[in-house]
Amino acid sequence: DSGVTQTPKHLITATGQRVTLRCSPRSGDLSVYWYQQSLDQGLQFLIQYYNGEERAKGNILERFSAQQFPDLHSELNLSSLELGDSALYFCASSSDGDRGCEQYFGPGTRLTVT
C-alpha cells in the first residue's frame, strides 16, 4: 500500500459526460501528479500540483482540468468525454524529503467511456 488513495476504482460513463476523479496523497506529501495510461499512448504525464499551485503541465487536453485543495487532496475533472479518453488514470504524490523525490502511485481509476 503506497498510502495514496484514489476514488472511484472504476468508472463507466457515456460519451459527452463529465466525471471527477479524486486523489488523496500520502500524509505530508505536497506534490500531486496525474498520469494517464492507455494502450496506444502508454503512461503520459498530465499535470503536477505543489501545495495548491499548478507546477507543471504535460499533454493535458483542454477538456481536462485539475486542482489541489488546501487539505492537499486533488481532483481531476474530465469533460465532454470521448471514447479515446478510456484509460487508467493514476494519481501520484512525492515528498521533498525523499532523496529521489520518487513518486508513489495510487491504485488508479479505470475509466471506460461507452
Place this chain on the structure above:
Amino acid sequence: AQKITQTQPGMFVQEKEAVTLDCTYDTSDQSYGLFWYKQPSSGEMIFLIYQGSYDEQNATEGRYSLNFQKARKSANLVISASQLGDSAMYFCAMREGLVCGATNKLIFGTGTLLAVQP
C-alpha cells in the same frame, strides 16, 4: 527532448535465476533521476529503485539493483533470484533535474513484461 527506450517487450526467466531488463535514455541535462516501477496485473504502480545522475555507486534495494552506465546512457534493472511474484510489467522512467520541489514529471518507457517460470 527526454526519451526512455525499453527494447524488450517481453522476457522469460526461470525462477531463482537473475534477469536484466534494459533501459536506455536520452537527455541533454546533466542532472536527472532514473526510476524503475513495477506494475503487476492488478494494475498498481510500485516504486522499486532510484538512481541519481551524480550517484557514483549503483543503487540497490533488496533483490533489485540498477546497473547505471552514464556514458552509455543506460540504466538496466537487475532482479536477482527471481520469484513467481516478480511476474509483472516493468517501467523505466526519468525525471530531468535533481532538485526536489521543481518540476518532477516522469517520462516513462513502454515497459517490459516479465514472466517468471517455475
